[in-house]
Amino acid sequence: MRITAAPLWLAATNCWVVAAEPGGPAVIIDAPPDVPGILELVRRSGVAPAALLLTHGHLDHIGGAGGVAGEYGIGTSLHPDDGWLADDLPAQVRLLMGFEDPGETYAGAGRYEPLADGAVFDVAGLRFRVLHTPGHTPGHCCFWLEEQGVLFSGDHLFSGSIGRTDLPGGDYEALMRSMAERVVPLPSETHVLPGHGPATTLARELAINPFLQALHP
C-alpha cells in the first residue's frame, strides 16, 4: 500500500491519497478547497483516482470536492447527516471567515453517495470500513483499513486531542460515545491518520491523549 498526503488550504487540512499499489487506482480522502494542490498531490503520487471519500461536511474537507470529482470523473461519498453542511458552503465561509468571499472558489460535489455505518467500501483494491463517528459533526465518519491497520480519523481523533464540538451540529457527548464504541475497540497498533496534524497510533493516544484516557483509564 502507498499513502501520500499534503496539508492544504488555510486550515492545513490533510488530503490523503491511498493506493494498493504504486501506479494503480487510488482513493482520495477529503478535498480541501485547494484543487490545484490536490491535483499536484495526485500527479506526484502517480496514481489514478477512483473515488473520493469525505470524512465530514466542513468546508476545509469538502470545498475542493467539486473540482476533484469533475477532474477525474469520480463519485464522492459523504454521510447524509452532513448534507446540510454540504448544501450551504457560503454559510460555512461566513461562519469561519466572518465575511462572504475571501477571493477563493469553493464547490462541493453537488451529489453525494451516502455513507452508512458499518458499510464496506471495496475500491482500488482496498477494503474500507465506514465507522460513523458523530460528535464533531453529525455525519462525521472515520475510514478503517482493517487489513492494513490504518484509520483515517478526520476531525474526530487527532494526535493528543479530539475534534472541536463547539461549531453548529457539534456534540461532545456524542463524540465521546462514538469514540468509545467505534474507535477505542480497534486494535491498539492501528495507525491513525487524522484530518489535521501528524499521524499517530491508537496505542499512543490511549497512553497520552487525555480525552481517550477519560474513556479508558
Ligand SMILES: [Zn+2]
Ligand atoms: Zn471539521
Ligand SMILES: [Zn+2]
Ligand atoms: Zn478540519
